[in-house]
Amino acid sequence: MTLDLNESRRTPRIAIMGEFSAGKSTLCNLLMRTRALPERVTATRLAPVWITKGPGQDVRVTHQGEEIPVDINTLDTISFEGTRYIRLHLDADILDHCDFIDFPGISDPNMDAEVWEDVLTEADAVIWLTHATQAWRQSEAAVWDTVPEAVRDMSVLLVSRFDKLTSDQDRARVLSRLDRETQGLFNCIFPISLIDAVAAGEDYDAWTESGAAAFMDHLADLIGSLVPRAAVASDPDRATEPSPLDTPQEEQVLTTAEDDDAQAEAPVTVTTVGPARPDAPMAPRIVPRRVKPSGMSRRPRPEGLRA
Numbered sequence: 333m334t335l336d337l338n339e340s341r342r343t344p345r346i347a348i349m350g351e352f353s354a355g356k357s358t359l360c361n362l363l364m365r366t367r368a369l370p371e372r373v374t375a376t377r378l379a380p381v382w383i384t385k386g387p388g389q390d391v392r393v394t395h396q397g398e399e400i401p402v403d404i405n406t407l408d409t410i411s412f413e414g415t416r417y418i419r420l421h422l423d424a425d426i427l428d429h430c431d432f433i434d435f436p437g438i439s440d441p442n443m444d445a446e447v448w449e450d451v452l453t454e455a456d457a458v459i460w461l462t463h464a465t466q467a468w469r470q471s472e473a474a475v476w477d478t479v480p481e482a483v484r485d486m487s488v489l490l491v492s493r494f495d496k497l498t499s500d501q502d503r504a505r506v507l508s509r510l511d512r513e514t515q516g517l518f519n520c521i522f523p524i525s526l527i528d529a530v531a532a533g534e535d536y537d538a539w540t541e542s543g544a545a546a547f548m549d550h551l552a553d554l555i556g557s558l559v560p561r562a563a564v565a566s567d568p569d570r571a572t573e574p575s576p577l578d579t580p581q582e583e584q585v586l587t588t589a590e591d592d593d594a595q596a597e598a599p600v601t602v603t604t605v606g607p608a609r610p611d612a613p614m615a616p617r618i619v620p621r622r623v624k625p626s627g628m629s630r631r632p633r634p635e636g637l638r639a
Contacts, residue, residue: 342431343428343429343430343431343559344429344430344431344456344457344555344558344559344561345430345431345432345433345454345455345456345457346430346431346432346433346455346456346457346458346459346554346555346558347432347433347435347451347452347455347457347458347459348360348432348433348434348435348458348459348461349435349438349448349458349459349460349461349475350437350438350460350461350462350472350492351437351438351439351462351463351469351471351472352437352439353437353463354437354461354462354463354492355461355463355490355492355493355526356434356435356437356461357369357434358492358526358527358530359459359461359490359492359526360383360432360434361530362526362529362530362544362605363424363426363432363605364383364422364424364426364427365424365425365605366422366424368381368383368420368422368434369381369404369407369420370404370405370407378407378408378410378412378418378436379392379410379412379415379416379417379418379436379447379451380416380417380418380433380434380435380436380447380448380451381407381417381418381420381433381434382417382418382419382420382431382432382433382434382451382454383420383421383422383424383427383431383432383433383434384419384420384421384422384427384431385421385422385423385424385427385428385431386420386421386422386423386427387421387423388421389401389421390402390403390404390418390419390420390421391418391419392410392415392418392419393415393416393417393418393419394414394415394416395414395415395416395450399419402418404420412436412447416450416451417433417451425605426605429555430555430558433451433454433455435448435451435452436448438471438472438475439471445475449478452478452479452483455483456483456486456558456561457483457486457487457488457554457558458479458483458484458487458488459487459488459490459551460472460476460487460488460489460490460518461490461492462489462490462491462492462510463492463493463496464491464492464493464494464496464497464506464523465493465496465497467491467506467509467510468489468509468510468513468514473513476517484517484518484519485519486519486554486557486558486561487518487519488518488519488520488521488522488547488550488551488554489510489514489517489518489520489521489522490521490522490524490547491506491507491510491521491522491523491524492524492525492526493525493526493527494523494524494525494543495525495527495528495542503523507521507523519554520550522543522546522547522550523543524542524543524544524547525542525543526542526544528541528542528544529542529543529544529606532544532606532607533607534607535607536606536607539606539607544606545606548605548606
């Protein structure tokens with residue numbers, strides 16, 4: 333069985349969440365290969381920022397669904413009161429395959445949880461960033477309890493600023509604690525230094541050392557796995573059809589079609605960001621030819637988590 337992506341009315345939606353200073357803005361910049369917001373504008377006091385493929389009119393979407401044009405350079409003047417989310421359009425390669433929703437820091441006592449809780453229902457998966465030196469605080473765990481289990485199953489815990497842990501012993505201790513305290517709450521855990529990843533440039537060894545290579549490879553697979561879920565979300569009637577997840581593994585192929593009469597099948601290709609491997613002429617590419625079977629490993633672990 334194949335899934336024609338042209339039949340899907342939307343791409344997967346991945347939320348980026350965490351507390352203040354966890355690295356959400358840096359991650360967005362890394363994913364987009366450009367600054368997602370103007371330099372003087374931060375997502376600190378903004379409503380959720382929905383980033384989708386451009387070009388297009390940037391808008392503020394109200395709780396009533398009204399779309400009001402906005403100037404990206406004046407986003408910091410938009411009150412989150414009365415704003416459900418802000419939709420921005422960027423010309424980034426990764427947005428061919430998914431949308432990202434950048435949430436405000438969840439620890440602001442002056443921001444009502446309703447600001448982000450309503451928009452969270454739109455997400456298919458979450459990348460949750462937690463600061464390595466104070467990883468997985470009680471406030472984070474409390475918010476995560478509100479996330480639907482189906483979304484948790486596809487979500488990633490990204491341990492940012494991992495370079496701030498200066499010894500192997502400290503790194504192993506933090507990863508071990510996170511593995512224990514978040515058991516069953518995330519699909520997987522990845523330590524990363526986002527600053528080092530951004531600074532890696534064309535140095536693939538530095539890119540790998542930062543933890544970005546492993547995370548980006550997983551992200552590409554995750555996007556491929558979310559395509560059937562996004563298709564069902566856009567058309568509930570699909571839920572009654574045989575799912576690619578229920579077919580034999582050798583038949584679990586995602587295809588695109590050039591037109592309605594196309595006969596050839598082409599695998600979905602997700603291009604990840606990052607410098608080219610020394611032996612590769614192009615930037616790293618992941619081609620998820622098959623949807624992960626329903627019995628896939630729940631928590632693939634980085635080296636630091638293995639016994």
